[in-house]
Amino acid sequence: MKTVTLNTGRYSYDIIAGAGLLQQAGTLLKERGFTGSKIVIITDDRVNSLHGDTLKKSLEKNGFEVRVISVPPGEEQKSLETAGRLYNDLTDFYAERTTPLLALGGGVIGDLTGFVAATYMRGVPLVQLPTTLLSQGDSSIGGKTAVNHGKLKNKVGVFYHPRLTISDISTLGTLTPRELSNGLSEIIKHGVIRDREFFDYLEENIDKIRKLDEPVLEKVVSRSAEIKARVVEKDELDTGLRNILNFGHTIGHAIESVSGLQVWHGEAVAIGMLVEARISNLMGMMKNNELDRLKALMKAAGLRSEPLELDPEKIFVAIKHDKKVINGKNRFALPLKIGEAIITEDISNQIIEKALVS
Ligand SMILES: NC(=O)c1ccc[n+]([C@@H]2O[C@H](COP(=O)([O-])OP(=O)(O)OC[C@H]3O[C@@H](n4cnc5c(N)ncnc54)[C@H](O)[C@@H]3O)[C@@H](O)[C@H]2O)c1
Ligand SMILES: [Zn+2]
Numbered sequence: 001m002k003t004v005t006l007n008t009g010r011y012s013y014d015i016i017a018g019a020g021l022l023q024q025a026g027t028l029l030k031e032r033g034f035t036g037s038k039i040v041i042i043t044d045d046r047v048n049s050l051h052g053d054t055l056k057k058s059l060e061k062n063g064f065e066v067r068v069i070s071v072p073p074g075e076e077q078k079s080l081e082t083a084g085r086l087y088n089d090l091t092d093f094y095a096e097r098t099t100p101l102l103a104l105g106g107g108v109i110g111d112l113t114g115f116v117a118a119t120y121m122r123g124v125p126l127v128q129l130p131t132t133l134l135s136q137g138d139s140s141i142g143g144k145t146a147v148n149h150g151k152l153k154n155k156v157g158v159f160y161h162p163r164l165t166i167s168d169i170s171t172l173g174t175l176t177p178r179e180l181s182n183g184l185s186e187i188i189k190h191g192v193i194r195d196r197e198f199f200d201y202l203e204e205n206i207d208k209i210r211k212l213d214e215p216v217l218e219k220v221v222s223r224s225a226e227i228k229a230r231v232v233e234k235d236e237l238d239t240g241l242r243n244i245l246n247f248g249h250t251i252g253h254a255i256e257s258v259s260g261l262q263v264w265h266g267e268a269v270a271i272g273m274l275v276e277a278r279i280s281n282l283m284g285m286m287k288n289n290e291l292d293r294l295k296a297l298m299k300a301a302g303l304r305s306e307p308l309e310l311d312p313e314k315i316f317v318a319i320k321h322d323k324k325v326i327n328g329k330n331r332f333a334l335p336l337k338i339g340e341a342i343i344t345e346d347i348s349n350q351i352i353e354k355a356l357v358s
Pocket of ligand 1: 044050073107111134135138139143
């Protein structure tokens with residue numbers, strides 16, 4: 001079991017990663033002062049059928065009165081409509097201001113539950129129990145919560161930190177290989193922007209990760225969370241440094257919208273990282289051999305190592321609509337080398353096009 005503490009000055013909480021933690025969740029919560037009797041698990045039907053009972057039993061064993069609220073799986077549930085239904089369910093259960101909400105699932109459940117916890121009765125305690133590699137290594141850390149509005153992703157949301165995050169790496173065993181690779185993308189990103197040694201470690205252990213070697217997964221999830229936590233601590237509200245977490249995302253978001261969501265987020269970010277690393281290379285920053293290493297790791301992780309054939313014009317239009325555009329200028333987080341990144345603005349369409357097709 002590994003523990004990372006995230007401390008923004010205003011908020012401080014632990015992010016625990018390890019095998020079999022759902023079985024210990026009741027004890028972990030009690031140890032940390034969660035004493036009220038009522039507790040609510042918010043999850044999706046797939047995760048509930050696989051892991052819901054383990055968590056529920058562990059809580060009941062420790063004296064909690066548990067209510068499980070399950071929604072269908074899928075991004076569509078990140079909506080104000082579903083949030084509204086959850087408020088009704090919480091009211092029916094007589095949930096109080098001290099009743100903790102436990103988010104058991106991937107990033108969708110984490111974002112939705114976080115939003116509901118932040119707004120129900122002006123805020124109730126939130127605990128994240130992420131069950132995908134993407135949510136354990138990335139989305140459950142940093143306090144961003146949101147629902148979508150119409151076609152606009154994450155349009156309505158608030159910053160709201162959990163009191164505790166428990167990442168049970170044993171739950172990753174029920175993911176498909178595609179879901180696992182999708183989550184690896186953001187973890188690789190953390191190595192590229194902040195930690196060369198971690199990138200080396202990922203290169204050396206990529207096969208073990210994909211075979212779900214527990215000590216390796218524990219280290220990978222925990223270090224990935226730590227890298228993100230250290231960035232968030234310096235820029236909680238996303239006004240500066242936190243932008244470097246957007247490496248791969250300017251192009252990645254454009255790919256997601258152009259592909260009509262056929263390409264998943266992590267997969268799109270992987271292609272985005274390659275294109276953006278190439279932009280850096282074309283600007284004389286990232287060296288050829290480092291670009292090759294990134295490509296090789298992506299391939300070994302089961303992600304695409306060659307860009308899609310994309311119409312540059314469509315990508316330019318999509319970039320213009322992105323929320324990272326400020327005063328009409330695009331904004332990229334680009335790696336200088338493996339382990340270090342900078343924020344740049346106003347990259348010319350000519351360079352972007354060259355990077356897209358090369
Ligand atoms: N808040 C943030 O900072 C942040 C950052 C990145 C992404 N996100 C959000 O995260 C979401 C994507 O998260 P995701 O990739 O985890 O998707 P997800 O939550 O939709 O989960 C993917 C699928 O895996 C299933 N699943 C989850 N855990 C499982 C397990 N252990 N075994 C078997 N199946 C399991 C789910 O039922 C779902 O069908 C997006 O909505 C994105 O906007 C948020
Ligand atoms: Zn992302």
